Amino acid sequence: xxxxxxxxxxxxxxxxxxAAINSLDGLRAEYVWHKETSLDDFDAxxxxxxxxxxxxxxxxxxxxFSPIMQAVISDAGAGKLVLGTCNGFQVLCExxxxxxxxxxxxSLRFVCDMVTTRVEVDDSPFTHxxxxxxxxxxxxAHGEGCFFADAETLHELNANRQVILRYADSRGRIxxxxxxxxxxxxxxxxxxxERNVFGLMPHPDRASDLRLDSADGTKIFRSMVQTIxxxxxxxxxxxQVA
Amino acid sequence: xxxKVVVMPKATVLDPQGNxxxxxxxxxxxxxxxxxxxxxxxxxxxxxxxxxxxxRLHGLCRDLLSNPVxxxxxxxxxxxxxxxxxx
Numbered sequence: 001x002x003x004x005x006x007x008x009x010x011x012x013x014x015x016x017x018x019a020a021i022n023s024l025d026g027l028r029a030e031y032v033w034h035k036e037t038s039l040d041d042f043d044a045x046x047x048x049x050x051x052x053x054x055x056x057x058x059x060x061x062x063x064x065f066s067p068i069m070q071a072v073i074s075d076a077g078a079g080k081l082v083l084g085t086c087n088g089f090q091v092l093c094e095x096x097x098x099x100x101x102x103x104x105x106x107s108l109r110f111v112c113d114m115v116t117t118r119v120e121v122d123d124s125p126f127t128h129x130x131x132x133x134x135x136x137x138x139x140x141a142h143g144e145g146c147f148f149a150d151a152e153t154l155h156e157l158n159a160n161r162q163v164i165l166r167y168a169d170s171r172g173r174i175x176x177x178x179x180x181x182x183x184x185x186x187x188x189x190x191x192x193x194e195r196n197v198f199g200l201m202p203h204p205d206r207a208s209d210l211r212l213d214s215a216d217g218t219k220i221f222r223s224m225v226q227t228i229x230x231x232x233x234x235x236x237x238x239x240q241v242a
Numbered sequence: 243x244x245x246k247v248v249v250m251p252k253a254t255v256l257d258p259q260g261n262x263x264x265x266x267x268x269x270x271x272x273x274x275x276x277x278x279x280x281x282x283x284x285x286x287x288x289x290x291x292x293x294x295x296x297x298r299l300h301g302l303c304r305d306l307l308s309n310p311v312x313x314x315x316x317x318x319x320x321x322x323x324x325x326x327x328x329x
Contacts, residue, residue, distance in 0.1 A: 057306070057307070058309055061306060061309065062306075065306070093311075094309065099311075100311060101309055101311040101312045103251075103255065103256075103312055104258060104259065105258075106256065106258050107258070108258050108259060108262065146256075148255055148256075148311070148312055149311075150254060150311075182256070182258075
């Protein structure tokens with residue numbers, strides 16, 4: 001199984017993503033430069049953290065026009081799993097693959113910390129290896145991670161169970177003290193309505209080894225692997241029936 | 243043609259930067275300040291000046307220069323440059 005890790009000029013978590021993915025059995029990650037135009041060879045796509053195009057204008061505003069984004073958008077439309085962490089989440093929102101936007105942290109400070117997130121949805125392709133209410137300890141490092149969506153969008157996100165992760169305290173309570181950036185309703189990560197595109201501000205890639213204080217990030221990558229192998233088995237069975 | 247583009251955060255979007263500047267102005271002896279909103283201002287110089295060009299500029303204002311989820315933009319044609327030339 002092969003994951004693509006997109007490299008934009010200014011990406012700086014691409015190596016973290018590749019290392020985290022390669023550490024899992026049966027999974028291989030490859031770098032894909034943003035000037036490429038096809039992702040046909042890959043089972044899933046990861047947009048890593050960093051500062052694509054220096055975050056000029058707005059985070060992700062210029063990266064969304066990179067040639068590879070056409071392939072990301074069309075593959076996402078075809079149902080391929082797309083994961084965006086940190087800057088990758090910002091790019092996905094700018095590209096319109098996810099609703100809402102990420103704005104300056106309410107504190108106006110860059111936050112670099114280990115946070116606790118609560119799994120809100122345990123049947124998404126990215127979290128079905130987790131149970132509902134499970135707490136994942138993941139690091140954050142961002143200046144523009146405050147998730148914003150207007151009231152109508154927020155209502156839809158909740159009604160369709162698209163909020164996958166929320167910032168929580170160590171007892172799993174959704175409280176403002178646990179919110180590192182001022183995100184509305186403590187939103188840490190959301191998926192699209194079709195549930196195959198997931199963006200989150202925390203870094204599962206930097207929490208994939210216990211030597212880094214947490215390996216909770218692997219639960220997200222493992223869930224993706226399970227989803228993809230499950231889909232494959234289903235389509236093969238369908239072929240046999242046909 | 244010279245155009246100016248002003249991009250402002252929507253009223254519903256919190257502008258923490260503006261709030262900090264508002265508070266600083268109050269502390270510096272101007273308690274009358276009610277609010278400060280901070281946006282972006284861009285000066286753009288383009289060849290040509292027809293309506294088609296302007297509508298393409300509006301397209302890029304929506305797609306690139308602003309994010310309609312959080313921002314509003316205003317495109318102003320620079321009339322001062324024209325006046326100077328007319329003198």
